Amino acid sequence: MGQLAARDIGLLNNCIRDIYSGLNSEGFPGHVLSAMSKVIPSGIMSYRTIFPLKHKSVHFTIPSEIGSAKNHVLYTKYMHEHPYLNLLYPKEMLPHPFKRDLEKKADRLHIFNNIPKTGWAIKISDFLTAQQWRKLGLYNELFLKIGAEYQISIPLLNNKFIHTALTFNRDRMDFSEQERVMLNLLCPHIIQAYQNVETVADAQKKADALEGAIEGMGSSVIVIGKDYRILFCTKSVQRLLADSFKTSFRSASRLPEKLEQWVRYQRMLLSAKTDIPSPPTPLLIDKQDKSLIIRFIHNDKRGEDILLIKEKLKILPVERLQSFGVTAREGIVLYWVAQGKTNEEVASILNISIGTVKKHLERAYQKLGVENRVSASLIAMEALV
Numbered sequence: 278m279g280q281l282a283a284r285d286i287g288l289l290n291n292c293i294r295d296i297y298s299g300l301n302s303e304g305f306p307g308h309v310l311s312a313m314s315k316v317i318p319s320g321i322m323s324y325r326t327i328f329p330l331k332h333k334s335v336h337f338t339i340p341s342e343i344g345s346a347k348n349h350v351l352y353t354k355y356m357h358e359h360p361y362l363n364l365l366y367p368k369e370m371l372p373h374p375f376k377r378d379l380e381k382k383a384d385r386l387h388i389f390n391n392i393p394k395t396g397w398a399i400k401i402s403d404f405l406t407a408q409q410w411r412k413l414g415l416y417n418e419l420f421l422k423i424g425a426e427y428q429i430s431i432p433l434l435n436n437k438f439i440h441t442a443l444t445f446n447r448d449r450m451d452f453s454e455q456e457r458v459m460l461n462l463l464c465p466h467i468i469q470a471y472q473n474v475e476t477v478a479d480a481q482k483k484a485d486a487l488e489g490a491i492e493g494m495g496s497s498v499i500v501i502g503k504d505y506r507i508l509f510c511t512k513s514v515q516r517l518l519a520d521s522f523k524t525s526f527r528s529a530s531r532l533p534e535k536l537e538q539w540v541r542y543q544r545m546l547l548s549a550k551t552d553i554p555s556p557p558t559p560l561l562i563d564k565q566d567k568s569l570i571i572r573f574i575h576n577d578k579r580g581e582d583i584l585l586i587k588e589k590l591k592i593l594p595v596e597r598l599q600s601f602g603v604t605a606r607e608g609i610v611l612y613w614v615a616q617g618k619t620n621e622e623v624a625s626i627l628n629i630s631i632g633t634v635k636k637h638l639e640r641a642y643q644k645l646g647v648e649n650r651v652s653a654s655l656i657a658m659e660a661l662v
Contacts, residue, residue: 280346281455281458281459283453285459286552286553288315288316288459289316289459289463289553290553290554291315291460291545292312292313292315292316292463293463293466293547293553293554294547294575295308295315295374296312296313296463296466296467296470297466297469297470297473297547297574297575297576298307298575298576299312299470299474299559301474302474302475304484305470305471306324307324307335307337307339307476309324309383309443309467309470310322310323310324310337310443311338311339313443313445313455313463314339314418316373316459316463317429317445317452317459317460318447318455319445319446319447320424320446320447320448321338321339321340321343321423321424321425321445321446321540322338322339322423322444322445322446323336323337323338323339323343323344323443323444323446324336324337324338324441324443324444325337325418325440325441325442325443325444326439326440326441327356327368327439327440327441327508328438328439329362329365329366329370329371329437329438329439330437332353332356332369333353334349334353334356336349336352339534342446343423346425348419348423351418351419352415352419353534354414354418355413355418355419356370356415357370357371357372357373357375358373358413358414358416359376359401359415360373360379360401360403360404361399361401361404361406361430362440363376364379364380364404365435365440366437366440367656373505374412374413375405375409378405378409379404379405381587382403382405383404383603392542393429395466396431396432396461396465396468396648396649397431397432397434397461398429398430398431398452398456398457398460398461399429399430399431399432400427400428400451400452400457401427401428401429402427402451414631419430420446421488423446424445424446424447424448425447426446426447426448426449427446427450427451428444428445428446428454429444429445429452429456429457429460430442430443430444430445431443431460431461431464431467431612433461433464433467433468433471434646435646435648436646437646441470443467446587452496455624460554464583465555465651466556468556468652469556469557469558472655473572473574473585480514494621495588497510497511497513497514497586497588498510498511498514498583498585498586499511499514499532499583499584499586500581500582500583501532501540501581501583501584502580502581503580503581505531505532505537505540505541506531507530507531507532508581514586517569517586517588518532518533518536518586519533521562521564521569522535522536527645536560536571538575539560539571540573540584541580543557543573543575543582544575544582555653557573557575558651558654558655559571559572559573559655559658560572561615561616561617561658563616567588567589568588568589569586569587569588570586570587570589570658571584571585571586572584572585572587598611598612598657601645602644603640603641603644603645604640606637607637607638607640607641607644608641609627610623610627610634610638610641611637611638611641611653611657612639612656613626613627614638614650614653614654614657615653620634620635620638636649638650638653641653
């Protein structure tokens with residue numbers, strides 16, 4: 278964190294709180310880009326999704342006129358000339374005019390080896406010299422005309438079917454290493470915020486507003502005020518919490534004491550002024566026959582917090598993970614990782630070596646299309662419980 282000044286840390290914390298305050302799935306791309314514009318100054322911002330097997334892309338762009346149909350056609354035509362996309366999907370893209378140079382630069386930078394495919398900001402200038410970039414059709418037919426001399430992007434999701442990233446473009450000065458660090462710090466929060474938005478959307482499918490969320494959606498909802506009092510909750514909340522925390526409500530307007538302590542801790546993490554918080558991970562309450570997943574969603578603008586509570590029965594949990602293509606052994610390892618166990622603890626439980634645990638996890642990451650333990654745990658928690 279020594280690379281960032283106090284002002285930068287303050288900007289990042291404000292941006293993180295802003296990112297988490299957006300709960301509308303349709304407006305999420307615009308909300309995130311608007312929040313990040315205060316941290317990463319740029320002339321053009323885009324939330325892009327690419328389907329490499331279909332050679333198609335979808336862009337939400339600010340300003341909107343840059344995302345015209347004409348520009349979209351040009352981007353699709355020259356997509357293979359984007360250095361990062363060409364390296365990421367070599368079989369799906371046409372050969373790059375500077376293919377050999379790209380591969381050498383990627384090897385020299387240890388791209389795709391030491392750097393994960395998601396959560397790490399990538400600049401076009403990481404791969405191409407200014408002279409090489411300006412010889413490409415992608416630059417001359419599109420980027421030059423819209424004033425996008427320089428670009429930095431932060432991949433949010435990468436697998437063989439889909440690539441999603443935030444991109445930032447400007448015309449006068451390349452993006453600095455400090456801006457790269459800031460984007461890297463923001464990325465896990467963006468991913469977590471998106472998962473929150475999707476969870477809320479699922480709970481609101483048959484409701485016009487949060488207050489109208491119905492029990493049949495499979496999620497229970499609690500809205501908490503600044504004073505930790507319950508402002509609203511669905512009918513099943515009292516039963517679920519009383520059963521899981523082995524205690525009744527202290528009053529109809531307060532959470533069980535242990536849950537309130539957890540909420541206080543989540544608020545404290547997000548209110549930090551001198552450091553960048555980690556993204557809030559769901560609280561998992563594990564029981565023999567079922568589990569409770571409690572997801573904390575902070576809404577700084579409304580002065581309220583939301584708890585989304587989902588109860589899931591344990592029915593052959595490891596077999597559920599096998600639907601992702603993982604083996605039974607990999608599924609068992611993932612199960613214990615999702616319970617918060619370390620590699621050493623998993624090795625002890627299963628009577629295998631730590632190296633074997635790591636190998637199982639590496640293969641599972643590939644099959645799940647994720648890059649790290651946190652992402653794998655989130656998927657496992659959804660599937661296993």
